[in-house]
Amino acid sequence: MGVPEIRVLGSADEVAAAAADLLVEAGRAGGHVALAGGSTPKKAYRLAAEQLEDWSAAPLWLGDERLVAPDDERYNYRMIREQGLEPERVLTEEGLQGAAGDYEARLRAALGHDPRLDLAIMGLGPDGHAASLFPGKPALQEERHLVAAVPEAGMEPQVPRLTMTFPVFNATRLVVFLVAGADKAQAMARAFGPAPDSSAPSALV
Ligand code: 6PG
Numbered sequence: 001m002g003v004p005e006i007r008v009l010g011s012a013d014e015v016a017a018a019a020a021d022l023l024v025e026a027g028r029a030g031g032h033v034a035l036a037g038g039s040t041p042k043k044a045y046r047l048a049a050e051q052l053e054d055w056s057a058a059p060l061w062l063g064d065e066r067l068v069a070p071d072d073e074r075y076n077y078r079m080i081r082e083q084g085l086e087p088e089r090v091l092t093e094e095g096l097q098g099a100a101g102d103y104e105a106r107l108r109a110a111l112g113h114d115p116r117l118d119l120a121i122m123g124l125g126p127d128g129h130a131a132s133l134f135p136g137k138p139a140l141q142e143e144r145h146l147v148a149a150v151p152e153a154g155m156e157p158q159v160p161r162l163t164m165t166f167p168v169f170n171a172t173r174l175v176v177f178l179v180a181g182a183d184k185a186q187a188m189a190r191a192f193g194p195a196p197d198s199s200a201p202s203a204l205v
Contacts, residue, residue, distance in 0.1 A: 004192050006192060012040075012043070012180040012181070013043065015040075015044070015178055015179075015180050016041075016043035016044040016047055016178075017044075017047060019041060019044035019048075019121060019176060019178050020043075020044045020045075020047035020048040020051060022119060022121075022174070022176060023044065023045070023048035023052075023119070023121065024048050024051045024052045026058055026118050026119045027048065027052045027055050027057070027058040028052065028057075028058075029057075029058070029118070030057035030058050031058055031117075031118030031119055032058070032059050032061065032110070032111060032115075032116075032117045032118050032119075033058060033059070033060050033061065033117065033118060033119045033120070033121070034061045034062070034063040034117050034119070034120040034121065034122075034164060034168070034169075034172065035060055035061065035062055035063060035076075035080055035085070035087055035121050036063050036064070036076075036120075036121050036122045036123040036131065036178070037062070037063075037064060037065070037066065037076030037079060037080075037123070038076075038123040040123050040178045040179065040180055040181075041121055041123060041178050042079065042083055043083075044121070044178065045080055045083035045084070045085050046083040046084060048084075048085065049083055049084025049085050050084065055085065055086065059088060059110060060080075060085055060086065060087040060088065061087060061088050061107065061117070061164075062076055062077060062080075062087050062088065062089075062090055062103075062162075063120060063121075063122060063131040063163070063164050063169075064076065064131040064132040064150075064161055064162060064163040064164065065077065065090040065092065065099075065161065065162045066132075066153075066157060066159045066160075066161050067092050067096060067099070067159055067160040067161065067162070068092070068157075068159050070092070074157045074159065075092075077089050077090065088103075088106060090102075090103050090162055091103075096149040096151060096160050096162065097149055099149075099162055100145070100147045100148060100149045100162050101147075103146075103147045103162060104145060104146045104147040107146050107147070107168075108146070114171065115146060115168065115171065116171045116172065116173065117168065117171070117172040117173070118172070118173050118174065119172065119173065119174050119175075119176070120164075120168075120169055120172045120174070120175045120176070121176055121178060122169070122175060122176065122177045122178070122202075122205065123177065123178060123179070124177050124179045124184055124187050124188065124191060124202050125154075125155065125187065125202075126155075126183055126184060126186070126187050127154060127155055127187065127200075128187050128190050128191050128197070128199070128200025128201055128202050128203065129154060129155070129200075129201050129202065130169070130177070130201050130202040130205050131163045131164055131169070132150045132153060132161035132162065132163035133163055133165070133166070133201040133204075134150070134153060134154025134155065134201065135154055135199055135200065135201060136154070136199075137150060137152070137154060139163055139165065140166070140201060140204075142165040142166070142167070143165075143166075143167060144167075145165060145167075146164060146165060146167065146168050147162055147163070147164055147165065147168075148162070148163055148165050149161075149162060150162065150163055166204060166205065169205045170204075170205060175205055177192075177202065177205075187200065187202070190203065191203040
């Protein structure tokens with residue numbers, strides 16, 4: 001496992017601007033990018049969409065998705081589209097297993113058998129989760145599949161999820177966790193402190 005580089009910025013706005021720069025760079029270079037859901041990256045997505053108009057060269061994927069109705073506020077695809085980016089949608093209407101299989105097949109069709117994304121934007125959960133890789137859940141053990149079904153989330157929103165797996169994130173050229181707010185301090189120390197706690201999934205990315 002590589003030692004993570006930790007950059008401390010002055011505000012959440014600076015975090016968003018730095019992440020937007022990385023996204024725009026990947027977008028211009030035609031990179032494959034995995035996007036996190038949740039609230040922290042919203043502003044970065046909006047800034048990136050404002051800075052680059054044409055994303056057609058850069059396929060955007062969802063690092064995880066919640067199986068909710070398309071108009072549900074918790075739907076990551078909806079949140080990201082509202083910021084102006086258009087990721088590859090998970091076919092949530094296919095059910096958990098069907099949607100996972102379909103997303104995996106599309107990833108392999110686009111990137112070959114051992115896909116290597118160029119950039120993954122990730123968030124850190126207060127329990128140390130990353131994407132929908134929650135502590136103690138079976139998806140953590142997935143070594144073969146690129147996308148795993150998560151019938152029970154480890155925390156709110158408690159809805160079934162799909163998540164990209166460790167093999168995908170750990171093959172990605174650059175993984176960037178966006179972390180803001182005092183409520184993340186403890187998870188930050190557990191996952192990325194001097195003695196990473198391997199029960200925090202983020203520590204394993
Ligand atoms: C999801 C996420 C999840 C998120 C973290 C941090 O869809 O739930 O991808 O892993 O990144 O929970 O979320 P916040 O940025 O909202 O704190």
